Amino acid sequence: QKDGEDAASSSDTASDPASSLFNHWGHDLGPESRRVALKKFRYYGYNGYLSDRISLTRPIPDLRPDGCRNISYSSDLPQLSVIFIFVNEALSVLLRSVHTVIQRTPPHLLKEVILVDDHSSSLELKEHLQSFVDETNTQHGPGFIKLVRHDKQEGLIRSRVSGWRAASAPVVALFDAHVEFNTGWAEPILGRIKEDRTRVVSPSFDNIKYDTFEIEEYPLSAQGFDWELWCRYLNPPKSWWTLRNHTAPIRSPALIGCFVVDRKYFEEIGLLDEGMEIYGGENVELGIRVWQCGGSVEVLPCSRIAHIERAHKPYTKNLTAHVRRNALRVAEVWMDSYKSHVYMAWNVPLQNSGIDIGDVSERKALRSRLKCQPFSWFLSQIYPELRSYSDTVAYGVLKNSLRNDLCLDQGPDTDNVPIMYLCHGMTPQNVYFTSSQQLHLGVLSPTIDDDDNKCLVDVNSRPRLLECSYAATKHMKLTWTFAQGGAIQNMESQRCLELVESRQSEFTFQLAIQDCTGQKWTITNILTVLPQ
Template sequence: MVERKSKVKCEDREYAGNLPRVSIIITFFNEYKSVLLRTLHSVVNRTSPELLKEIILVDDFSDTDFLDKPLNEYVAAHFTNVRILRMLKHSGRSHARMLGARSATAPVLVFMDSHIEVGDNWLPPLLEPIMLNNRTVMCPIIDRINEQTLRYQKVVGGRGAFDWNLNYSELPRLPEDMKYPSEPFKNPIMKGELFAIFSKFFWKLKGYDNGFNEYGGEQFELSFKIWMCDGEIYDAPCSRVAHIEANYRKEDDAESKPQKFILRNYKRVAEVWMGYYKKYLFQNNIKYSRISTGDLTKQKAVRSKCKSFEWYLDTVAFDTKKKYPPSLFKYAEGAIQNMGNSNFCVDTLSRQVRSTIGVSSCAENLASPHEQQFWSIGWTQDLRTSDDEICLDVPMRKINARVKLWKCHGQGGNQHWIYDIKTKLLRNGSHGKRCLEMLPHNMHLVVNKCNETKQYMKWIFGFTNRTALENMLT
């Protein structure tokens, strides 16, 4: 446990003189030359030589010319404690990091991305807590590098959280944390896998899950594992590392990867670490039922010696549980059948995000239709597709406003929907004065001022929780 000290400012803080040395592991894949070199020079220039034993660059099978022989020559000409390892095939960040960790020789491992810039004196705030407790995992506050100007932008920092699709978010620091704003504070979920960890503790946890594909889920697997297996994660406000925005990077991000890779990784995390609560993840996306996790024997062997996920939620991530309460509850789900013409149901038409949608012939089973016609309204009171990540949105406020598919944000507004079971109207927006309507002459789905006399504005769900819907409207 990291004890509270004082309100001493970061620039006035002194650290122990016998801090452990580190091996810094930086993985990259097709990174921009200027970005990678900025990262490398930043780490070397702003890290005390007494603390830096080595930097290990791990190339995840890049195919950019500079990242091959020219990079070897550049490193040899400018650095004495930097070496390069290369993957034999493109395998993803976690596999590349494991290669670097196996080669590391220092007592503390620091994992970094290849598109960062460290702040002044960034390392001692991470090392001192680890020296005092070798089961403490330390993360810097991750600032931003503007994608357009490449300027450094500071952020406040908060406690990592997640919803039941494993979407990462941040919640405010606890009131007791803000009494000592420069002191490390507990974090249930590390933000972006920029962290320092005692090497022996990393290997006791068996490192990263070697069954992961490509990218996705690493921060959740590591965070659950650390907390549940007698470790702790802290963020250090006096350690600042800035991270370049995703849409400027050449390296692929999670959203560009095939969804099946990410879902497979998430399912592995859930099956091993989430226990009873895994059902809240699986019920939100029917695709999980068709995904195989592969062998989980090694991961479950580690898990068998650790605390429960319920303990984690109640003791560590209690604010996450309050913000995103686990629930199988649905107000309504299934197909949405039009009462003006009962042959037609709301359908995504297999279209992508930001596209308009329409209607098509209803599936035979309205309670359990095919994916394109499956919709649900849950506790967030939005209208979600079968994968529970895409919502029906109304971006325009005009007559015959078209409805579109949009990534769910859970904040209501244009994505707020309530089903009025008495009138059969699907009301949109916080005031509920506009309703979903099918235009019979062109089969468009639009939103207009609610009118109980319009049959094409009335809808029937495949399944409804009548009592809950009636209570919602009272």
Template structure:
């Protein structure tokens, strides 16, 4: 073949490869690497993706039509391929393809509302609620959530639904604009430089809300019909208030509440600003679990929304309610306001978060530094938070907020009656070995007492819990009643309550009888061993400065679980008797065998001592706060009125 024809064929093949095959390969890779949160590709909905593809087509056209010699053509083709690589790499790494129109636009917190989508009806928003949904990379979930709020909130109550797009790719407005009806009064605000984090997204939405009330909810929830009624009613009764719903579980296939599922709502907080669920008969709650809460626009503006120094995710669920409690407000749950929430789980990949936190922020430390006052040394064993909370301290002064002791006293049922302000802290020593219990992983071992774990008695006393001095009655012989017929619930037994269990446990000991620490007693006998009503603490054993309590007794000793402060978990019921035995609710006691731990019969079990007991700092500080605010004198401004009689430990 002539050389000239060979050169032409070579240049032609190189151009085909560089300008057709490679761009086509890039386009395929771009489509495959650009799924939405449902796993389906959505490149055609993303302006940036379309711009990249248009650029690839232009580069291809220029490369094909260029007339170059073989040498020059190679350089042109190489430059062409480099430009293609740069464009695709820039897009896939999330960098903006074009600069913002102006510095002011780049700094703006949000973009305008969608074209053609109705803003909130009524500028004043009187009697209406603005629903704020912070969202990030949850296109399908965002649409479902918006539609569920729209369909289940009366038009005369719904001021607007504000979706704050915290930098999603592709932008959420693309799909929302197509699938959400204008009657939903949707507004979409976007952080072009996001993600900025949950709190900043919520702050953007809250500041933009025009309703009299503002409800903050996650981007993967579905409210029950009528969810708004009690929430709005409670907010109308008091402006300085937060209202949380009852939180159920969401079926993401039907996008509705899972029937018969449990509900959660109330949470408590410890001195490390860690929180956990609990429940009791009161609707007042110390702190909230996360992003599901409503308030009035007036309190949102007066209280400043969120701590401006918080970034990323987490911490606002303790800071915002503590701020409200100490600054003249309260926090309630609305039992008839039900919102189903999607819980993230590895078992269902659809629920996994599609974003990464770029930086770690210690928002919890900000909560402690701003609000714990003289209790701050309890935070992380005295690790002083290195944070600047000047603005929050200025807010405390302006709102004349009370000290943290007021919060502890307001929820003394948690902090006193469940032993979180313990009467004494101690190590637990075996009398036979003179060794102490030490936490190791999820279990305990015996070790030298200098390294023993610190414990205290904890959790509330439930009805019918036995007195320590009465435990010996459970193992003592009782008078026989051979001719007494009793009802054991599902069946009857001749011979009194002792005949009821028959190896089946507490389920076969009810009606005429009662199950007390694995002993079936008549109600009269059970009343003799029960704790007096005045006693409220304690029914368990807790590790000091921890969320963990003993939960269950195995052949290797006690196991642990998050404390049930209400004391209703039978697995967490442990008690010292007068002889030093440690009883579990199963009727067995903690023992020692061959240098390790075991369980066994209480009559012959190991005896234990509470070693080196002392009154801890938090309890002393709380008592000092009570003395400082003597109710017989007019307390200084900002100090809580605390009745000394209520502080008996």
């Protein structure tokens, strides 16, 4: 697919996600310009039309916390290779990443810039990019910019490794190619790595809005993950707040994607897991591995990078399937008995999942060779905010024998009333039965700071979903007996969750709590003997 040719086939209507491009921008564009802008937006997931009209070295606000400007750094910091990974990136966005890193890194620290093209089809990334590279190398010396081109698409993970292979400076920085560097970004990172080569360091991120390209300041955060191993920003740990020093490094359980690392240490610790596919999970895996195997991960408030968060990711179909497969690889190698949490979060059976995660023997051998800590150590010492669900005894979708095509479902978010709905196995139908005999429905709350999980409660003989901790504090009826293929009976009211025929319901049945008539329920996966 060349620059957006087929991407603009769906109509420009309000229901089209692409119409979000014009919410805050472009009201004065004529119809032809709108058409071109929309086509580029669908192709890139950001406003390529506007990017082409903005300076490649525009000034951006200095968002470093007070105090950063007064810190002085050693005069003999190690040199850097900066690596950008891209596939079909807008040329102006890629060039702005390169221009700002050259402009805002002291020349004696920037040894080279490496561009890894993961088999782009876009024409402007062929000759135009090559002539930019030649021109820049005439100015800065041969080989200052290296262009590595893949002859087939390898995905983000393997592309990062091929960028690392091409690098020669003692420290490598791996970045997306849709970023802008802020002033003074490099020195704080190089200072920390010079002190301790086993530190893997991330800058703090601000957002480049995908539609207007305005810079939006993000709060200082650590980087963590949920049990599906999707990345998320976290509140910095309490130990950081007690320092009352906003320039101090923030201990971080994982990495969101861009990071800087000692080149040789990165190899010693096992690079990235090249058995992973395309995208997702690799930065979480790196964080867990570095911590469990004796290194550390941190985010630096004094190093700031602005990054475009795309409105949609254009580069792969079925992204979720790749993330899920990669997450299960991480679980198998690094998480010991906690691997069940990843399977539960993805609603996949622990045995015979039907998902081929590939060969993990090399990664397991790496773990034993590096004499790494168990995952329980990582949870207690590094990521105590991550909630444990070790009390889960069964999980999956919950079905009633009267209608095998319907599953218990959260229903519309607003009204806390569970429903029966056609089975699709997505998050709103994830059920978790615990050893304390609670039935949780919906997403597993990842950290202790998040909203609580929803529990099934008998409220005046009506099924309701309420926050578990609230229902427990109020001594509500939230405990149930359940045996596979048996009734779901509330322990206090002694009534059962059942289906009753209903003309109001889309599926002729609706949920009720009533005197038990012996209806049978089954859940997909049982981990241990169900409590009675």
